[in-house]
Amino acid sequence: MTQTIKVEPRSHPYTVKIIFQGLRHLETHISRVWSKRQIVIITDEHVGPLYAQQACAHLSAAGYPTKVLTIPAGEQSKSWSQLEKVVNQLAAWHLSRTDGIIALGGGVVGDLAGFAASIYLRGIAVIQVPTSLLAQVDSSVGGKTAIDLPTGKNLVGTFYQPDFVLIDPAVLQTLPQRLLAEGYGEILKCAIMAGSDFWNLTAHIQSCTALLQAAPQLISASVSFKAAVVTADETETQQRQLLNLGHTVGHAVEIAAAGRLFHGEAVAIGLYQLTRLFEKKQLTPNGTSTLLAQRLQALGLPLADPALGTPAFYQALQHDKKLKQQQLTLIYLKKIGHPAFYELPLAEAMTWFKHELPQRSH
Structure with a gap:
């Protein structure tokens, strides 16, 4: 093959x-x-x-x-x-x-x-x-x-x-199962943005065994999706930023977890939490976060972590490399298969997250 x-x-x-x-x-x-x-x-x-x-x-x-x-x-x-x-x-x-x-x-x-x-x-x-x-x-x-x-x-x-x-x-x-599942976090990120057949394929992945069996198709779909985006926007000035879906919260929780979370696990948390928040804003259709949670949890990926909402989390958020003139660009789903940009000042994003995400003192 x-x-x-x-x-x-x-x-x-x-x-x-x-x-x-x-x-x-x-x-x-x-x-x-x-x-x-x-x-x-x-x-x-x-x-x-x-x-x-x-x-x-x-x-x-x-x-x-x-x-x-x-x-x-x-x-x-x-x-x-x-x-x-x-x-x-x-x-x-x-x-x-x-x-x-x-x-x-x-x-x-x-x-x-x-x-x-x-x-x-x-x-x-x-x-x-x-x-x-x-x-x-x-x-x-x-x-x-x-x-x-x-x-x-x-x-x-x-x-x-x-x-x-x-x-x-x-x-x-x-690979151990945890590392396989970690990679699936990034696959689901691409699948939910691509929608259609790619998203439908992930409905059948209910175990690491199923993931291994479908790996060639899932890898091909992920690489094809990313290749199209990179070809159109090599240096992330426009559409390539869509690939950061889940990463703003994901990177911050990964840093705050200080090595306890793998990157794909942190991305899974970011994917779920931001989809849930945009659903509450009525910008993402109801039920999207529940559907996403089911597919993440089928492989044991986390939806939250004790590092979420800690001072270290908010400190990391302030150093997000996508921050421009204290303006944060978040990615959300108008619906499955249709990602979009949502810009807001960092201070507003911090207030929104402190109100909606679980908060920890350490």
């Missing part, structure tokens, strides 16, 4: 291939995109032992001298200090402008490796090989790269498109 999806941003078009067991033949797919060159595989301590050495050996045997650079697993690696270590190692290995980086891992690896590629020697080639469901359906496509700051997620980064994205649904079988 092979599916090819074209992503055509103005700066750098490329293809995404969804190939079951594709990682076993990584060198074959790389050879169709890159001429012979030195490669550094950037991975983490969880993914590396599973796939990196085999990939390294196969690439080297195919005429691509390859080294593996392993970073610590987890969001903490999206930092200045880790970025510096990565770039210094690329320089120590004498990587040149005609060489390349392969990001082999989840969203953290993809974000960090992509950012390093975008700034090292003012930009060298990068290929994304995402191994988590979240990265396969979201962060590996679209060219967003970033590290975090103490004040917020993804506050330092670039738009830097890869040369190629290889998605292998077979690797999902090694």
Whole structure:
């Protein structure tokens, strides 16, 4: 099974291939995109032992001298200090402008490796090989790269498109159920915005087993939806902002939870809570939040968290990267399949949230 999806941003078009067991033949797919060159595989301590050495050996045997650079697993690696270590190692290995980086891992690896590629020697080639469901359906496509700051997620980064994205649904079988469910949070975000057949497909996902069985279709639908948005608005000046549905509240609760929530879990909370709030405003049809809650909870995704409404939550909200002139742009659903923008001053949003969200003192 092979599916090819074209992503055509103005700066750098490329293809995404969804190939079951594709990682076993990584060198074959790389050879169709890159001429012979030195490669550094950037991975983490969880993914590396599973796939990196085999990939390294196969690439080297195919005429691509390859080294593996392993970073610590987890969001903490999206930092200045880790970025510096990565770039210094690329320089120590004498990587040149005609060489390349392969990001082999989840969203953290993809974000960090992509950012390093975008700034090292003012930009060298990068290929994304995402191994988590979240990265396969979201962060590996679209060219967003970033590290975090103490004040917020993804506050330092670039738009830097890869040369190629290889998605292998077979690797999902090694993921624990919680990480599978996390990725489903982003899938539901795309599905509820797309509506139609994509949204209807999610009605049949009632377990992680069902999710794995439908993974190729769900990944394809998510990537196709995102590819169309990214092609129309590469640098998030207009329509691409719609992909932030659920993320304003989601990012804030993720930061306030201080590592206890995965990104997709935080997005699930943001999706549900904002849909519920806009339903109360009568801007989203009644029953939408209940329907969304059923699909989120079918995979065990949370609808709320103790970090919601804490001082740390509101502190993080004030550093939302979509904030412009103290104006916050929220995304809501006019109905399923029809997302829209809702702008209001940050102070009004804070007051609204303090009135409508559960409030905690710590």
